[in-house]
Amino acid sequence: MAKPRRPQPLLIRITHWINVPVLAILAMSGLQIFLAYPFFGPRGAEYDWVPLSGWMPPEWIRAGGWLAGARHLHFAFMWVLVINAAIYVIYLAASGEWRRRLLWRNQARQRYNRLQRAAYTGALVLGIAEVLSGLAMWKPVQLHRLTWLMGGFDGARVIHFLAMLGLFGFVIGHVIMVIVHWRKFPEMITGGKREDA
Amino acid sequence: MRRRDAFRALAGLGLVACDTRKPHKGALGAVERFNENVEGVLLSDRAASEDLELTPLEAFPGYHVAPAIPQVPHDWYLTISGMVSKPLKLSLDDLRRMPRIDARIRHHCVEGWTAVADWGGVAISELAKLAGAKETAYVEFRSFDAPSFESRGYWSSWDRASAFHSQTMVAYQMNGQPLSAKHGAPCRLYGSVKLGYKLVKYLTEVNFIDRRTGGYWENKGYEWFAGV
Numbered sequence: 001m002a003k004p005r006r007p008q009p010l011l012i013r014i015t016h017w018i019n020v021p022v023l024a025i026l027a028m029s030g031l032q033i034f035l036a037y038p039f040f041g042p043r044g045a046e047y048d049w050v051p052l053s054g055w056m057p058p059e060w061i062r063a064g065g066w067l068a069g070a071r072h073l074h075f076a077f078m079w080v081l082v083i084n085a086a087i088y089v090i091y092l093a094a095s096g097e098w099r100r101r102l103l104w105r106n107q108a109r110q111r112y113n114r115l116q117r118a119a120y121t122g123a124l125v126l127g128i129a130e131v132l133s134g135l136a137m138w139k140p141v142q143l144h145r146l147t148w149l150m151g152g153f154d155g156a157r158v159i160h161f162l163a164m165l166g167l168f169g170f171v172i173g174h175v176i177m178v179i180v181h182w183r184k185f186p187e188m189i190t191g192g193k194r195e196d197a
Numbered sequence: 198m199r200r201r202d203a204f205r206a207l208a209g210l211g212l213v214a215c216d217t218r219k220p221h222k223g224a225l226g227a228v229e230r231f232n233e234n235v236e237g238v239l240l241s242d243r244a245a246s247e248d249l250e251l252t253p254l255e256a257f258p259g260y261h262v263a264p265a266i267p268q269v270p271h272d273w274y275l276t277i278s279g280m281v282s283k284p285l286k287l288s289l290d291d292l293r294r295m296p297r298i299d300a301r302i303r304h305h306c307v308e309g310w311t312a313v314a315d316w317g318g319v320a321i322s323e324l325a326k327l328a329g330a331k332e333t334a335y336v337e338f339r340s341f342d343a344p345s346f347e348s349r350g351y352w353s354s355w356d357r358a359s360a361f362h363s364q365t366m367v368a369y370q371m372n373g374q375p376l377s378a379k380h381g382a383p384c385r386l387y388g389s390v391k392l393g394y395k396l397v398k399y400l401t402e403v404n405f406i407d408r409r410t411g412g413y414w415e416n417k418g419y420e421w422f423a424g425v
């Protein structure tokens with residue numbers, strides 16, 4: 001049999017903690033970019049149904065200082081997110097960890113309950129939506145097929161914003177659960193005691 | 198203590214490398230240059246040909262850097278120069294007599310809004326042919342829209358592949374009508390492969406050059422390539 005596995009394997013801990021500042025920088029620089037035009041839909045046919053349309057994000061949740069600075073931050077840290085996420089996803093798939101963490105058919109000896117697995121699966125789906133809609137907005141003409149899939153540039157912008165709100169909701173729920181189950185928290189740093197997987 | 202000092206040094210280095218007031222420098226500048234290569238690889242000559250709905254003309258924003266909407270100087274003409282064998286001085290009628298290309302294009306503003314119009318004008322590749330332009334790496338576009346009387350006008354420089362894209366043109370028509378003063382009369386640069394701030398309005402010069410000369414917003418910190 002394989003060596004007993006820690007509850008939180010090293011690669012999962014590393015990618016998790018890299019994600020914390022990277023997601024914060026991307027969200028905050030994204031809000032700085034959003035501030036330049038806090039509306040959705042093409043000119044003359046705006047979408048008035050998108051939540052927070054017209055909202056001016058306050059300075060303390062923005063990063064980059066101004067539009068060009070925020071765009072440079074966003075287009076630099078997007079690569080860190082993509083590389084980090086690729087390592088995470090490849091590891092999940094190769095190690096079989098996905099069976100314990102993602103929403104799939106029920107199996108014996110689950111470490112995480114259905115709600116937890118639904119949340120982790122949802123966060124992963126939102127992250128993929130962020131990357132795809134972000135690429136569509138970055139290169140709407142050159143990546144025209146992807147942009148079409150996202151409902152055009154303006155559709156991609158809505159998806160990008162809503163997925164960010166979704167990820168924000170996930171982080172809030174996640175942090176609350178960590179506070180409630182604070183005894184589990186050190187595992188995310190040390191990895192925890194090896195157990196039979 | 199030594200570990201804390203190392204951490205502080207690293208954090209300080211990170212701040213210098215990511216100085217968002219000078220985004221062309223440090224780590225942010227290095228990633229910008231990397232991104233330019235990615236953008237160059239992604240750039241294809243495919244013409245944008247989506248089925249797009251026109252934006253009502255009054256809803257299409259028009260920006261300028263001068264305090265008021267720039268008015269056409271009475272002695273206006275468009276010069277085609279730089280590394281060319283026959284420098285040209287073209288009037289609006291000269292442009293109208295040249296082969297025209299038409300395209301419906303979605304405008305992508307760096308601020309995040311989009312708008313659609315029909316554009317008609319003369320391809321940059323056509324002007325290059327007429328002036329006998331050398332195969333320069335860059336093309337520069339200059340304007341009479343200036344923030345003050347003393348300052349030089351708005352400008353932008355482009356990579357050759359984007360400038361020679363089949364839809365990159367000196368446009369003198371918008372939605373089938375002559376260009377209005379709000380939208381860059383008598384003619385402006387238009388195309389489908391760059392953000393709006395690269396599409397110079399109130400055009401005066403097209404220069405075929407072998408070095409980058411930045412641009413009005415580019416020199417303030419916005420991305421130079423700015424492809425879409």
